[in-house]
Amino acid sequence: MSNPSICSVSPVEIDCSGSWLLHPESPAENLILSFKKHGQLIPVLAVQESGKTLLIAGRARVSAASKLGMDVLVRYIDASDDISKAVLHLEENSARSTDESLKLATVRYLSSRLNASELVKTVAPLLSIKPKSRDMKFWIDWMELEPEYDEFLRLGHIPLAAVSVLSKLDEVDRAALCRFFEKLSWSRSNAVNFLTWLYETSRRENKTVSELISAPEFESAGESESPKDAVGRFCKAAKELRYPKLSELEKMHNKIVSEICAGTKWRVEPVGSFETGEVMIQTRFKNREMMKKAMADLESIAKFNGWEDLFELGRDK
Known part of the structure; x- marks a missing residue:
């Protein structure tokens, strides 16, 4: 049976080296001010084995108490093996983030x-x-x-x-x-x-x-x-x-597009990894002047002879 009583124990008597303490230790400084004002509000969890007090959860509280020269409030629980200790440690720290x-x-x-x-x-x-x-x-x-x-x-x-x-x-x-x-x-x-x-x-x-x-x-x-x-x-x-083969098609596509769209902000991309023979052309603008420039560029690049070569890439795959 777990001992429901809470005991006062010197920090030096608490072994905080258990391999089941999987969460990284929180900085003790976060608790020191609270300890000074209110004392230790929540006891740490520990087990007694072979006359030793083995910590299950509460390293920051033990550290804060040690820095302030205070005893630690300890609640003893049952945890007979490493698995139980690890599970209880994780459950007691369940409110902390899990990365x-x-x-x-x-x-x-x-x-x-x-x-x-x-x-x-x-x-x-x-x-x-x-x-x-x-x-x-x-x-x-x-x-x-x-x-x-x-x-x-x-x-x-x-x-x-x-x-x-x-x-x-x-x-x-x-x-x-x-x-x-x-x-x-x-x-x-x-x-x-x-x-x-x-x-x-x-x-x-x-x-x-x-x-x-x-x-x-x-x-x-x-x-x-x-x-x-x-x-x-x-x-x-x-x-x-x-x-x-796909990589070679991409290189050919990029070469043709760089010639077609030179000096403009239009982008031409294949649809379906060249499987359809289709392309998508797009650009962006944020005012009327940019829109007019884009439309003029589109009219200009539409006359470029390289379009037929671009359409043929998908057919030759």
């Missing part, structure tokens, strides 16, 4: 102590994830990745959804891909597309991803290249490998 780092720490901690079905049943409600959702599956699959990828996820360099492709690769290819995520931050769409194009190309060409990314187009970003430009370059190179 990817916390989710990763939680799933990683509990995955080594529970089987897959128990993990889903336990973790999902703690992290407000639907048990049968794609995100929950992503988290389960992520547990099979190497530690390097945990760090990339914590830093925000790679999205969780990337595991949908990474889990299909072997350790050698995943290790070779690490360099793309060490210093660059990838959006969900860019990361998934980049990895998918490489994976699909490797299967089609019967080559490893490691071999594909050894090409000069995949050389690491130089000092003069912005992170955004580097990601764009890598995505473009992967897409050209996956869709060589």
Whole structure:
């Protein structure tokens, strides 16, 4: 039975090193003023094991009390194993924000102590994830990745959804891909597309991803290249490998359009990745003068001979 009584304990007697303390510690300074004015209003949670007081939740309160030379109000509860301790810790901190780092720490901690079905049943409600959702599956699959990828996820360099492709690769290819995520931050769409194009190309060409990314187009970003430009370059190179014909059509399209629209603000884009033979032309303006200029430009570019070449691109695909 849990002891419902609240005890006063010296901060030095409370062990705050438990591996189940998954939330990062909040700054004690946020509580010091309140402690000075009102004292400790909410007791910390702890368990007693082998004569020791092991903290379950309330590190900031313990730290604040220690800085002020105060004893800590402690409520002892039952938690006989690490799983129970972690669950109680997370439940007591449920009002705090839950980011990817916390989710990763939680799933990683509990995955080594529970089987897959128990993990889903336990973790999902703690992290407000639907048990049968794609995100929950992503988290389960992520547990099979190497530690390097945990760090990339914590830093925000790679999205969780990337595991949908990474889990299909072997350790050698995943290790070779690490360099793309060490210093660059990838959006969900860019990361998934980049990895998918490489994976699909490797299967089609019967080559490893490691071999594909050894090409000069995949050389690491130089000092003069912005992170955004580097990601764009890598995505473009992967897409050209996956869709060589489409990439050639895009180059031809861009060359013709640059001639057609030279000196104007009109843009011409293919409809349906050249599958329809149609194009869309558009521009923007914010006053009547700009509109008149745009209409005059449109009348001029409509006479350009390159339009027929542009329309033929889709037919020749």
